[in-house]
Amino acid sequence: QVQLQESGPGLMKPSQTLSLTCTVSGGSVSSGNYYWSWIRQHPGKGLEWIGYIYTSGRTYYNASLKSRTTISVDSSDNQFSLKLSSLTAADTAVYYCARVSGSKGYWYFDLWGRGSLVTVSS
Amino acid sequence: DIQMTQSPSSLSASVGDRVTITCRASQSISTFLNWYQSKPGMAPQLLIYAASTLQSGVPSRFSGGGSGTDFTLTISSLQPEDFATYYCQQSYGTPITFGQGTRLEI
Numbered sequence: 001q002v003q004l005q006e007s008g009p010g011l012m013k014p015s016q017t018l019s020l021t022c023t024v025s026g027g028s029v030s031s032g033n034y035y036w037s038w039i040r041q042h043p044g045k046g047l048e049w050i051g052y053i054y055t056s057g058r059t060y061y062n063a064s065l066k067s068r069t070t071i072s073v074d075s076s077d078n079q080f081s082l083k084l085s086s087l088t089a090a091d092t093a094v095y096y097c098a099r100v101s102g103s104k105g106y107w108y109f110d111l112w113g114r115g116s117l118v119t120v121s122s
Numbered sequence: 123d124i125q126m127t128q129s130p131s132s133l134s135a136s137v138g139d140r141v142t143i144t145c146r147a148s149q150s151i152s153t154f155l156n157w158y159q160s161k162p163g164m165a166p167q168l169l170i171y172a173a174s175t176l177q178s179g180v181p182s183r184f185s186g187g188g189s190g191t192d193f194t195l196t197i198s199s200l201q202p203e204d205f206a207t208y209y210c211q212q213s214y215g216t217p218i219t220f221g222q223g224t225r226l227e228i
Contacts, residue, residue: 004165047209047220062217096166106172107213108156112165 002027004097006116012091014122018084022097022113029078030055035100036080037109038071040093048093052100053080087120094118124148124212128221135226139200143224145193145210154214157186157195160223161206169208170195200226 008020022036029036037052051061053071061069070083084091095118099111125148135141145155153173160166168177170186173193183198197204205228210221 046222047211049218049220060216064217098166102171102213105154105213107218108168108171109158109166109211110168110171110177112167114163114165 002099002111004099004111004113006095006097006113008095008116008118010117010119012087012118012120014088014120016087016120018082018087018091018118020082020095020097020116020118021079022081024078024080024099028075029073029080030075033101033103035060035107036071036073037098037100038082039096039098039109041096041115042090042093047096050082050084050095089120092118092120123217124151124215124219126210126212126219126221128208128210128224130224131222132225132227134228135200136228137200137202141197141200141226143195143208143210143226145188145195145221147191147193147212147214149215150190151212151214153189154212155186155188155193156211156213157184158209158211159204159206160209166209 003025005023035052038050041047051071053059068085073080094115096115097113098109101110127146129144155173157170158166169184174186185196187194208224
C-alpha cells in the first residue's frame with residue numbers, strides 16, 4: 001500500500017532555511033488526482049496546514065506562511081518537498097506530509113507520514 | 123480564516139462507553155468537515171470525511187454527523203485502541219483549518 005515518509009534535519013538554527021522531503025512508496029507521486037501536502041503541529045498545539053501541490057505543479061499555500069514557503073514535486077525520485085525560510089523558534093514543530101484526496105471541495109488528508117520533529121534553536 | 127472549536131478539550135471514558143465529540147465552525151461550512159485520529163509517534167488516520175462518510179477500513183463504531191456549523195464524532199462502544207486525540211478539519215475555505223483537538227483518555 002502507499003506510504004509516506006518524511007526526512008530532514010532535526011535541528012536548525014534561526015534564519016536558516018528548512019528543507020524536508022516526503023518519499024512516496026507503493027505508488028506514484030505523479031499518478032491520480034491527488035494533492036500532496038505539508039502540515040505541522042507545534043508542541044502541545046493543534047495542526048496547522050502549510051500548503052499543497054497538485055501533480056501538475058500548481059501550489060496553494062497558507063497565507064500566513066506563503067512568503068516563506070515553497071513546495072515542489074520531484075517525479076523522478078517520487079518525492080515532494082517543503083522549503084521554509086527565515087526560521088525562528090516559532091517554527092519548532094512536528095512536520096507531517098500527507099496526501100489529499102477528494103473532489104468538488106470535499107478534500108481530505110487520507111494518508112499521512114509519521115512526522116518529523118524540527119527544532120529551531122541557536 | 124474559519125475557526126474550528128472542539129469540545130471538550132479532554133475526555134475521560136472507559137472501554138465500552140459511548141462518547142461524542144463536538145466541533146463547531148465559526149461560519150457555515152455545509153458538510154466540508156473531516157475527522158482524524160492521532161496517536162503519539164504514529165501517522166494520523168482519517169476516520170470520517172464529508173461530515174458523515176466513513177473512510178474505508180475504519181470500524182463502524184465511528185460515526186459522524188452534522189452540517190452548517192455544528193458537527194459530532196461519536197464512538198459507539200470504546201475500544202482500548204480508541205484512546206487517542208481526535209481532530210476535526212474544514213475544507214470549505216482557505217486556509218484549511220483544524221480544531222485544537224480532543225484528547226480521549228481512560
